[in-house]
Amino acid sequence: MLLYFFISVDSVLDRCLQHLLDVKSLKYLSNLTLQDRITKSLLHLHKKKKPPSISAQFQASLNKLMETLGQSQPYFVKCIRSNAEKLPLRFNDGLVLRQLRYTGMLETVRIRQSGYSIKYTFQNFVRHFHVLLSEGTKKASQEAIRRYLRQVDLTPEGFQVGRTMVFLREAERQRLQDLLHQEVLRRIVHLQRRFRALLERKHFLRVRQAACLIQNWWRSSQSLQNNRRLEHDMQLQQEAVIRIQSAWRGFSERRRLQLWREAAVIIQSHWRLYRQNCAAVRIQSTWRRHRARELYLQQREMAIRLQSISRGYLARQR
16 A cells, blocks of 8 residues: 655755654554545445545545645645555564665765755745834845844854845744744733733723622612611601600609599598588587487476466465
């Protein structure tokens, strides 16, 4: 089975071999075979109807390969056999290394590393690295680009500035890419910080507005409760005043009634005593009159008897 193996010029020899021997690289190469996930999904989709043809499998694998190539920057593509048995998911490092040596790939990599393999026009260089350039250096001029390359502390042998183009070696381009990546990350972090600050401020303003609304509602609720409590206290005080007034009036009325009762009792007792005295006087006067009358009647009767006796005696004496 053939594996589509592509090598970029910007990779060095040791990293290339280490990348080929890496497990992740083996998984990456296995994804480019005919038994990748797309082919398996196609087989699974056509299991019930009709199995895919060889051309359909090849087209799916080729589409996967073109998608992978589009995500990278390859300079040329080589077809390397992963193992002699043509089995999937099996990687023979000795066989692959011999093929790389016999095809001259290692020498090609060394030759391209020794020269200025990276070329940019002034406009492309400014457009690609405009994030790193200052305001005065963004003009696509030879002196401005040379001044910037000297400022970033690149080796003098690693770059050359011509009349219309900039020539770089892989190490210098990688350093510029790292600086570009760091600057982009710094700006991304700055934008994220500003955006998060904006979100936090909006969140803070919403929270403060919600807190103000809650505080206003709480204060109004407390004021309403205080008013209700004051009304309730005033009502209780009014009821207490009414009860105190009613109790005082009742006490005053009872005391006045008691005084009146005592006065009435005194008056009644005096009146009864007066009536008793009057009755006793009447009885005594009546009794005295009765005694005096009886005595008078007795004396009269005795006088009449004495007169009659004396008259009879006188009459008899005559």
